[in-house]
Amino acid sequence: MLKGEMIISNRNYVFNLVCFVLIVSGGPAHGRRLLSKGRPAPNNAAPFARWLVSQNSWGVLSTIADDLGGAPFGNVVSFSDGLPDHGIGIPYFYLTTLDPTARYALKDHRSSFTISEYPLGTCGQTDPENPTCSKITLTGKLNEVDAKSEEAATAKKYLFTKHTEMKDWPADHDFQVFKLDIEEIFLINYFGGPKPLTVGQYLGAGKDDLTEISENKLDPTFI
Amino acid sequence: MLKGEMIISNRNYVFNLVCFVLIVSGGPAHGRRLLSKGRPAPNNAAPFARWLVSQNSWGVLSTIADDLGGAPFGNVVSFSDGLPDHGIGIPYFYLTTLDPTARYALKDHRSSFTISEYPLGTCGQTDPENPTCSKITLTGKLNEVDAKSEEAATAKKYLFTKHTEMKDWPADHDFQVFKLDIEEIFLINYFGGPKPLTVGQYLGAGKDDLTEISENKLDPTFI
Numbered sequence: 001m002l003k004g005e006m007i008i009s010n011r012n013y014v015f016n017l018v019c020f021v022l023i024v025s026g027g028p029a030h031g032r033r034l035l036s037k038g039r040p041a042p043n044n045a046a047p048f049a050r051w052l053v054s055q056n057s058w059g060v061l062s063t064i065a066d067d068l069g070g071a072p073f074g075n076v077v078s079f080s081d082g083l084p085d086h087g088i089g090i091p092y093f094y095l096t097t098l099d100p101t102a103r104y105a106l107k108d109h110r111s112s113f114t115i116s117e118y119p120l121g122t123c124g125q126t127d128p129e130n131p132t133c134s135k136i137t138l139t140g141k142l143n144e145v146d147a148k149s150e151e152a153a154t155a156k157k158y159l160f161t162k163h164t165e166m167k168d169w170p171a172d173h174d175f176q177v178f179k180l181d182i183e184e185i186f187l188i189n190y191f192g193g194p195k196p197l198t199v200g201q202y203l204g205a206g207k208d209d210l211t212e213i214s215e216n217k218l219d220p221t222f223i
Numbered sequence: 224m225l226k227g228e229m230i231i232s233n234r235n236y237v238f239n240l241v242c243f244v245l246i247v248s249g250g251p252a253h254g255r256r257l258l259s260k261g262r263p264a265p266n267n268a269a270p271f272a273r274w275l276v277s278q279n280s281w282g283v284l285s286t287i288a289d290d291l292g293g294a295p296f297g298n299v300v301s302f303s304d305g306l307p308d309h310g311i312g313i314p315y316f317y318l319t320t321l322d323p324t325a326r327y328a329l330k331d332h333r334s335s336f337t338i339s340e341y342p343l344g345t346c347g348q349t350d351p352e353n354p355t356c357s358k359i360t361l362t363g364k365l366n367e368v369d370a371k372s373e374e375a376a377t378a379k380k381y382l383f384t385k386h387t388e389m390k391d392w393p394a395d396h397d398f399q400v401f402k403l404d405i406e407e408i409f410l411i412n413y414f415g416g417p418k419p420l421t422v423g424q425y426l427g428a429g430k431d432d433l434t435e436i437s438e439n440k441l442d443p444t445f446i
Contacts, residue, residue, distance in 0.1 A: 072286055112295055140294075
């Protein structure tokens with residue numbers, strides 16, 4: 001099981017933590033410039049995950065390609081989880097079935113959505129695969145949102161605010177709102193393996209938590 | 224089958240092409256600044272795909288998560304397909320089984336690797352999901368390269384040149400070279416749906432093709 005493996009992985013990672021820090025970073029004394037004031041401390045997993053999702057505008061949405069032997073098919077997509085600096089943690093997408101991802105999702109809802117901190121510019125010279133350059137994979141079910149629902153209207157507001165050109169995309173391409181119903185969270189934002197984080201903790205990290213941590217609880221090693 | 228669906232999608236896309244161009248871009252007369260001189264013309268699919276892969280240093284590698292109900296699990300990874308400006312088209316990775324992606328791949332080789340043009344900066348203000356901001360998904364099998372082979376030594380050179388910190392990553396994490404054996408290519412780099420592109424065409428696009436197109440055949444709408 002993934003959780004069991006993660007615990008073992010955590011032990012291995014922690015065991016090698018000092019070694020990795022010293023070799024890769026030259027020790028914490030080197031420090032790195034924190035470009036984003038809002039970056040929560042890595043040990044505050046839920047607010048950190050919510051920050052990473054809310055700050056990004058795109059990622060890779062993976063579905064099962066039934067016409068490619070059941071291969072996992074990743075596709076670059078835009079998304080929004082809320083108005084700027086007011087993310088709710090749930091990624092919404094604006095997809096058309098002219099594109100394989102939406103077609104695959106309608107046949108098999110299993111999917112994941114993956115986001116990297118690297119394009120935000122807050123990783124500096126750190127390699128995108130280095131665990132201190134954070135990344136998150138939200139795994140769950142990709143579902144179409146009822147086009148006539150209040151949720152769809154709200155999601156469109158979220159999407160069109162962050163992606164202004166979307167509202168003018170061609171009507172006959174039949175773009176629809178999709179959402180990821182999150183079941184598992186894989187977050188790496190420091191040495192030591194994936195951060196334990198439940199969906200409840202993630203969705204429960206409110207605005208107050210984010211604000212408080214943004215302002216007062218920055219990890220000193222990242223300042 | 225995907226190819227059949229792509230043909231239908233192509234027709235739909237082409238049918239809507241003028242509309243989409245006019246609505247989204249305000250027509251070709253608006254133009255957009257081309258930030259990268261080396262960006263091949265979008266209609267030269269093979270050199271364009273090779274350019275997109277060689278210019279990037281990271282992407283999302285999707286595998287099948289057997290412990291998450293067979294969900295497609297995308298993960299941010301670094302890669303290299305060759306020395307700078309001398310990519311060979313095959314993405315090599317440096318992965319550890321402390322990370323789920325390598326473990327999944329060793330159980331089930333089906334995978335895909337997805338790259339976006341957006342972080343290169345050559346999309347300007349265009350949305351990451353707009354088809355003119357290119358993206359590629361290489362689908363195939365993710366295989367470990369024999370650690371004692373000449374290919375592994377060459378791949379390490381490719382990887383360590385583009386990702387200098389990798390050579391200092393902790394030895395006891397047992398990083399190994401993996402490669403994607405490509406079977407299908409999904410390239411979007413303009414309106415009109417995915418570009419038809421075989422693996423043979425992609426791998427056969429040599430340095431001469433890339434150079435010639437880089438210098439002399441830029442799409443005028445992108446200059």
